[in-house]
Amino acid sequence: MKITDIRLTVVGMPRHTGFVSKHVIVEIDADNGLTGIGEMSDFSHLPYYSLDIHDLLTVLKSALLGTNPFDISLSNKVLGSYYPEAMFYYEKGNFIRNGIDTALHDLCAKALGISVSELLGGRIREKIKVCFPIFRHRFMEEVEENVAVVRRRLAQGFDTFRLYVGKNLDADEAFMDRVRTEFGSRVTIKSLDFSHLLEWKLALQAAKRFRQYDFQLIESPAVQNDFEGLRHFRLKADHPVSEHVWSFRQQFEMIRQDSVDIFNISPIFIGGLTSARKAAAAAEVAGKSCLIGTTQELSVGTASMAHLGSALVNLNYTSDPTGPELYVGDIVKHPVQYQDGYLLVPGRDQPGLGVELDWERIGKYRVDDLSWGNISVHQLQDRTAQTKA
Template sequence: MKITEIHVFKADLPVVNGPYKMSHSSVWALNSILVKIVCDNGFFGWGETCPVGSSYNESFSSGAAAALMEMAPGLIGTSILPIPLHTRMDQLLKGHNYVKAAIDIAAHDALGKSLGLSVSDLLGGALVDRVPSYYALNLATPEDASRQALEKCKEGYPRLQLKVGGRPVEQDIATIRKVWESIDGKGVRLVIDANRGLLTRDVLTISKACIQIPLVIEQPCENVDDLRALRPLVHHPIYMDENTVNPNNALVGAATGLVDGFGLKVTQLGGLYPMRAIRDICALRRLPHTCDDTWGGDIMAAACTHIGATVAPNLLEGVWIAAPYIEGHYDFENGLSVESGHIKVPTLPGLGIIPDESGLSQPIASYS
């Protein structure tokens, strides 16, 4: 199967009851970039990439569109099989994993459809028919965060992620304690996520002040050197997220014992093909991890859910999708959602998602 056409679309994804608050930014709306590839046997596939603004990582939606336009002409005639596809993308453009991921996802979708297999089948086979999700609690006051944590606990979420950082550390400590007070004993795991928004000093202060709370600290500081310095000093497990900017970083983190787990994102790693490799390394090292992404609609949600379904349940920390934070679907019949804290794994061939093109704007670029 070879690529004969590539079409690039833009979709607006407003945040419901926004903004979505993190340590470094507040997000009201996002632009997602969708890719449709058509193959020489008539099968087609969809991919997506949706950076969270321009300051979360070295990515932004206009850059994604431009990079796709840079690569697309050279991808016509390329096989959709992972090795030749990624080899060709790397020949055409250095880096920009978050863009290559959209093509990679679309290729998996098309290949699955042509073989009558779901993407999870292509990735080795689903172990479950639904995956656990988790809910990310915005930066908030102790009272508001506690109230929302209890609500999400009652909705069935097995894991909650509490945003911290970007404010006095005393406020974070008070919020963490209040949230734990509301969910203690309810079987819900707690993660605090700073999105690189804490100083090492503050991480040590939080870990010491919350030593009795069994929480995980996710990506507390800016760089890997900070994580390396903190690792032997903190009283809690540390997970790497934003620093997994490519498969090599994830490999080093797993192989050297730098961290206790990961927040893995499909687009940061460059797609499902490299994500599968890191998943298998984590399995060998017995490292728990999430399977999710920065943001996105049904296409990205399906990709994350499929790879999540192939992870050993005792190592899967959850699959985060943006569905609870946005309105509408690309595919109103098969669009994904969170029910009782879990997501059903699509069973149709490919991703199991076919966007309604009438609901999208005209392509911003097309190649054949």
């Protein structure tokens, strides 16, 4: 089997907040008539530069056309030299490699007539507990808006939430107090996510301020790649500490310095299913737990993460992939399903990822390129349509 063609399609998918996130749909054709699909998810984030989609397609074709799609490790090695790790959380090279790697897994699983989870080693679970994100407060009036989000999503079955914190601690505390008062034990706060906004000492002060409230863990409580600061925070904190994995060098340093309890692993941030499995295995060897992270993918990317999570033995914490619930639309005929706060893994009887592109839907959201327009840093961080004065 040989790769005969690659296609990239850009879509601009609006979130319910009004912010438009741009994603790239990947299609890889083989000479047996099969097509694998993948997703380069959510390019609309820092760093503030865009890619030329036509140039990207030319490079990918030069690297992959005529190769065997089952040579996934070799393809990742080649693409790793084209788009190397850069020790940055939202490194776009990882997004590129993830989309290709996902499509290769989908294509190979289809060729074998099995699901991607079987290609990854087989399922341990059929569903994954997930949380719904509550985005960061900058203004006190946003507290009521976010409490309304909890109320609405709880009615839909989402009983666990991840709270982005660190910009307005008074508003963060007011939100947690309201949640405790109104919902009590019906709602769980999975984590306080500092998103590297504060240096570790300030994050520790905030964590101590909030420890009267019931939450399960703390995420990203130090600036990026401050492994020593992360270790100091972990030694002084009352809760388990989680951090994303965005490069193997970074994960090595976190293991070496024993900086975290839980590795937040997402294919989009580490460069694909192949790399995500390696990161999860490294965590297992180090005696660490995992959760599946997110950049808020559409259904193709979320299905990929569902298959990954279904096969991980050390997935011990609530995960994050609820991206399809944040957008007004999707790109597949049958979006991934959630039930009672769980992401359901697409069926065993569906070859590949178990999702099929819907070109009528894609046509509605298709755009020409990945250009930005006039977007502020605050909009990029909060995924809002406009920044309040």
